[in-house]
Amino acid sequence: MQKVGILGGGQLGRMLLQAAANYPVITYVLENDAECPAAHLCHHFTLGDIKDYDTVYRFGKQLDALTIEIEAVNVDALEQLEKEGVRVYPSSSALRIIKNKILQKAFYKEKEIPTAPFVVIENKAALANHVDMLPAVQKLGEGGYDGRGVQILKDSYDLRLGFDAPSVLEKMVTIKKELSVIVVSSGQEEPAIFPATEMAFHPELNLLDYQLCPAEIPRETLWKAEALAMMVVKGLGSPGIFAVELFVDNRGDVLVNETAPRVHNSGHHTIEAAYSSQFDMLWRVLLGYPLGNPAPIQTSVLLNVVGAEGYSGDAIYEGLEEVLKMENAFVHLYGKKKTKPGRKMGHITLMGKDRQELIYQAGAIKKLFRVIA
Amino acid sequence: MQKVGILGGGQLGRMLLQAAANYPVITYVLENDAECPAAHLCHHFTLGDIKDYDTVYRFGKQLDALTIEIEAVNVDALEQLEKEGVRVYPSSSALRIIKNKILQKAFYKEKEIPTAPFVVIENKAALANHVDMLPAVQKLGEGGYDGRGVQILKDSYDLRLGFDAPSVLEKMVTIKKELSVIVVSSGQEEPAIFPATEMAFHPELNLLDYQLCPAEIPRETLWKAEALAMMVVKGLGSPGIFAVELFVDNRGDVLVNETAPRVHNSGHHTIEAAYSSQFDMLWRVLLGYPLGNPAPIQTSVLLNVVGAEGYSGDAIYEGLEEVLKMENAFVHLYGKKKTKPGRKMGHITLMGKDRQELIYQAGAIKKLFRVIA
Numbered sequence: 001m002q003k004v005g006i007l008g009g010g011q012l013g014r015m016l017l018q019a020a021a022n023y024p025v026i027t028y029v030l031e032n033d034a035e036c037p038a039a040h041l042c043h044h045f046t047l048g049d050i051k052d053y054d055t056v057y058r059f060g061k062q063l064d065a066l067t068i069e070i071e072a073v074n075v076d077a078l079e080q081l082e083k084e085g086v087r088v089y090p091s092s093s094a095l096r097i098i099k100n101k102i103l104q105k106a107f108y109k110e111k112e113i114p115t116a117p118f119v120v121i122e123n124k125a126a127l128a129n130h131v132d133m134l135p136a137v138q139k140l141g142e143g144g145y146d147g148r149g150v151q152i153l154k155d156s157y158d159l160r161l162g163f164d165a166p167s168v169l170e171k172m173v174t175i176k177k178e179l180s181v182i183v184v185s186s187g188q189e190e191p192a193i194f195p196a197t198e199m200a201f202h203p204e205l206n207l208l209d210y211q212l213c214p215a216e217i218p219r220e221t222l223w224k225a226e227a228l229a230m231m232v233v234k235g236l237g238s239p240g241i242f243a244v245e246l247f248v249d250n251r252g253d254v255l256v257n258e259t260a261p262r263v264h265n266s267g268h269h270t271i272e273a274a275y276s277s278q279f280d281m282l283w284r285v286l287l288g289y290p291l292g293n294p295a296p297i298q299t300s301v302l303l304n305v306v307g308a309e310g311y312s313g314d315a316i317y318e319g320l321e322e323v324l325k326m327e328n329a330f331v332h333l334y335g336k337k338k339t340k341p342g343r344k345m346g347h348i349t350l351m352g353k354d355r356q357e358l359i360y361q362a363g364a365i366k367k368l369f370r371v372i373a
Numbered sequence: 374m375q376k377v378g379i380l381g382g383g384q385l386g387r388m389l390l391q392a393a394a395n396y397p398v399i400t401y402v403l404e405n406d407a408e409c410p411a412a413h414l415c416h417h418f419t420l421g422d423i424k425d426y427d428t429v430y431r432f433g434k435q436l437d438a439l440t441i442e443i444e445a446v447n448v449d450a451l452e453q454l455e456k457e458g459v460r461v462y463p464s465s466s467a468l469r470i471i472k473n474k475i476l477q478k479a480f481y482k483e484k485e486i487p488t489a490p491f492v493v494i495e496n497k498a499a500l501a502n503h504v505d506m507l508p509a510v511q512k513l514g515e516g517g518y519d520g521r522g523v524q525i526l527k528d529s530y531d532l533r534l535g536f537d538a539p540s541v542l543e544k545m546v547t548i549k550k551e552l553s554v555i556v557v558s559s560g561q562e563e564p565a566i567f568p569a570t571e572m573a574f575h576p577e578l579n580l581l582d583y584q585l586c587p588a589e590i591p592r593e594t595l596w597k598a599e600a601l602a603m604m605v606v607k608g609l610g611s612p613g614i615f616a617v618e619l620f621v622d623n624r625g626d627v628l629v630n631e632t633a634p635r636v637h638n639s640g641h642h643t644i645e646a647a648y649s650s651q652f653d654m655l656w657r658v659l660l661g662y663p664l665g666n667p668a669p670i671q672t673s674v675l676l677n678v679v680g681a682e683g684y685s686g687d688a689i690y691e692g693l694e695e696v697l698k699m700e701n702a703f704v705h706l707y708g709k710k711k712t713k714p715g716r717k718m719g720h721i722t723l724m725g726k727d728r729q730e731l732i733y734q735a736g737a738i739k740k741l742f743r744v745i746a
Binding site for chain 1: 374387388390391394395396397398400413414415416648657662663665666668670671688690693694697698700701703704705706708709710724
């Protein structure tokens, strides 16, 4: 049986391991928290730092294949493991590009993949030379994750708040829609493309409200989005699964925002709503199997379950029973003991035929269900 | 977080634990094989004998709730645990009835649940007094499992092969169809009933060929089958999940064959083809949540993947790639290292709209896919 490892043991690792149990594979997880959501679902758990060269190298050396569930890992160790014959998906070179937002933007530019106009900034002082870019989004080159390391600079007054580190300053785009297209590449056959997912943001709170799949977009927009996602994945030249996040602007132009070289929140609905889920797909790539079928079974809406504002401590799922009673709701709680504001605690997928009904239902769930302490 | 244990660590435990990872629960498995399919998917694995009183008692004493994936467990320990406040589903009294085929038949008789005519036999010598029952099926009272402990006695010449132990001698019924109806009872609300599954047997080999759900039966037959399954579950009076196997005879009469007080092979298709799977349902009962929705998403056909005749040793899945390429096939391999003839190594669910196409596809898979060594 093949031995396959995952760097990181959060909810993405957890869902990967749920899917792994459909195949003959011996699973390994490296994470520095023995209570993490994936720790108990693998054959062999190693407590250790995924950013440390020696730790990652030693962990990977015993394996046939290796993947990640977070970008912040030691890429040098992965590169060495590749040289020694371990299959690393995504490859170290793809990961190196994506991990650093400066390199990632340069990659899009080099490959002529449309993306928002940007300049590279060495430090905070340099921001003053680029007032013409404002309003803009400043993204740290390295170290950002899950909203951290990214901020909006509206006007020159905001420049005093700028990050004082190498970063990308990106012109704000007027976004009409935000999409995600997940592409799976085995390196052996044509990549598989999951139907585009639409990220609907709350108009006032500017928070992700729900995800809808397939996205409600004109066919031409879909074609553009899929073509760009394919350009990204072909450009990266690595087997693996890639979530390409895109903006559709007011003119219907499509731009690549950023890419995640791993399973992604925007694909969680595929567990129930696609023939082959994003997790199943990645195992197929890791194990050298043919790709699965990304086609949707039904329309789906996905809601993230995040810790409510004002509550920190042992998680309590208020209103859970009402959601569990819903005939078309699939509840996934990640088994995290502690909640805190904004922490991802789970997700709920709603499946059905009528898009509007699903969106309405998502709104109802937001009113009755929350994670408190 | 609640602590829930499973007695037994085979594929049923494995699939239970895949489903458990959708909920906040700490999982425990007791099994005397550290390499069993479920061992690596729980928080706490205990190596030990599920038939031993002290082992089961000590294992259960630390838990909030306890279930089984095989009937051959120490029921006395479960009874004691119940007295001490552990939720045991199925209850020890239900398990005691089902575990012994003599008590199980007596239970059907007492509750006036139609079942094949039978007599209870103390030993082999007593068979001679019941030649009028032949052809018959002799079932050992205790200890039979997965086809063992059950045999057909065609005529008086066969009596010399009879089991020499307390057993049931059951008149052979001319079976037109074999069905399974899975019922889930929480004890809190009306039981949920999964659509009936039809077990199609190979006309020559007398082996299970495939399962079809929903079964292709007249509405009246379905009503009878569901009513009988409900009678069984209400009669047992225990929370849990129960697979009631039924015969439909040539006159359209429906008889109960036997009941399994646990998740069951006849419900594996529910993982993809129902809103709430049989595994999800059992977790809802164990955790005190509302029952889920047993409705089908699509029609499904299920094939068991068993070790091919003539091969024993490290499993090789011949033709796996071709099955993995099929757009509507869901492959589940149980991660067992060794195959042997007839060993359950996995299952494949086919989902679609056209029943005949699915059956045809199942036939094609049988020709191209096998487990060898």
